[in-house]
Amino acid sequence: VIEDHCGDLNAKLQSQKTQAFFSLARFSDAQYQSIENYMKSSEFENKHALLQKAKEEVDLMRERKVGNN
Structure with a gap:
């Protein structure tokens, strides 16, 4: 029973960790795209x-x- 519970808990933790990394990757990509677009803008130029x-x-x-007088 305890092993089943630990296995379920580990799977849930792994899923949450994967979700966190995925969210971080999406955020990082959005920031990168934003910077890329800004650097291509006439304002930046x-x-x-x-x-x-x-x-x-x-x-x-x-x-x-x-x-400096």
Whole structure:
């Protein structure tokens, strides 16, 4: 009787663990897809271009030794 109960309990725990991993995989995939879509968006491209321009301006300021006056 105890062995049957333990076997049922182990099967239930294994099923719950599998369900948890499946839920985590679905969540992770949704997050990955969301990031992929954002990185392909024009919003991301515009922000990336602005960041590159700002970095170039900082480099120019450093070359010309512009201080914080």
